[in-house]
Amino acid sequence: MLSAAEKLMQTTVRLECLLQNGKTSTGTGFFFSFEVDENASIPLIVTNKHVINGSTRGTFVLTKRDDAGEPVVGSYEHIQLDNFESLWLKHPDPNVDLAVFPMAPLLNGAEQAGKKFFFLPLGETLIPTSEVLSGLGGIEDITMIGYPNGIWDIRNNMPIVRRGITATNPKHDYNGLPIFVIDCACFPGSSGSPVLIFNQGGYMDANGNLNLGGTRVILLGVLFAGPQHVAEGEVQTIDVPLQQLSISLSKIPNNLGFVVKAQKLHDFRAQLLARA
Structure with missing residues (x-):
């Protein structure tokens, strides 16, 4: 099991x-x-x-x-x-x-x-409602699962798991867009990774109450981009790259990632039902 x-x-x-x-x-x-x-x-x-x-x-x-x-x-x-x-x-x-x-x-x-x-x-039940979001603290531990740099356990067909924290409050729309920011190592191949809250055995809620026992899983969103800076110091926001390119300009990840909120997945339901 x-x-x-x-x-x-x-x-x-x-x-x-x-x-x-x-x-x-x-x-x-x-x-x-x-x-x-x-x-x-x-x-x-x-x-x-x-x-x-x-x-x-x-x-x-x-x-x-x-x-x-x-x-x-x-x-x-x-x-x-x-x-x-x-x-x-x-x-x-x-x-x-x-x-x-x-x-x-x-x-x-x-x-x-x-x-x-x-x-x-x-x-869908893992997508947080407004009530669930209101119960989150401003800083939450997050888990991201995917294939950074295309790396995977090829023998067992298993992904790579990374941990981090929310860098902006997922209750709010970052810069007016339906996204939030995470503090987590985000590398080529990570685009499309689910970003989750995954607590085992207990967690602290927004009011400081300790909830013991059980497992909490919340789908917060999907990684899609991240800020990087070039060697000269210029900061750029780009899609998390998909390819390893031979270029002379060095781009250094800031270990931040932009995440589209999971609530936007609801928008596909009507389109899919209409096609069924």
Whole structure:
């Protein structure tokens, strides 16, 4: 039986894209689902628009599951799809760097071929309501799961977990946009990583009350960008880069990341239901 932490490590997927210019890039996606009713859901992969923009072919890796419904760690399959960018539904707001990939056709095809894959989607119930946000302190420990610099446990198809804190209050819109800032090491390939509050055994609420026992999981948002400064000292805000480029200009991460708020995922529900 998987622990809470082990379950979270089964929520992400490494994305590899072949771009129109012939270069290859990597990014992070995570599994998510909208519940339609008690018997139906819409399974998705969530990432950033800029991760899949300009991609002609995409590849991701899914872990196989056994007849008991458990993951077969180390046994997985590469899924390769052409016209990759066209398979994603992009958020209509240009200020919201989110895109979703409906998984139902892929899963139905796999089932018909006798293949079973294991993944654990994050759900709508993990997106904080205004009431949940009001109960958070200004500074919270955060967990980010993904594939920085494309690094992963290739033998077991496992991601890399990083820890940090909220650098701005997630209750507020940073600079008037539906984003907040985290203090966490954010490197190429981390784009699309889920940013969560993950507490085991206890946590302190905004009023200083200690809550003991149980596990708290809150999906705060999705990493999409971060400020960097160049060697000359100029500060620039850029999309978390997808590629390792041979350039003479040194860009140094500030160990800060910009995160689009998870509430913006709600905006996809109506679009997906209309397509169903």
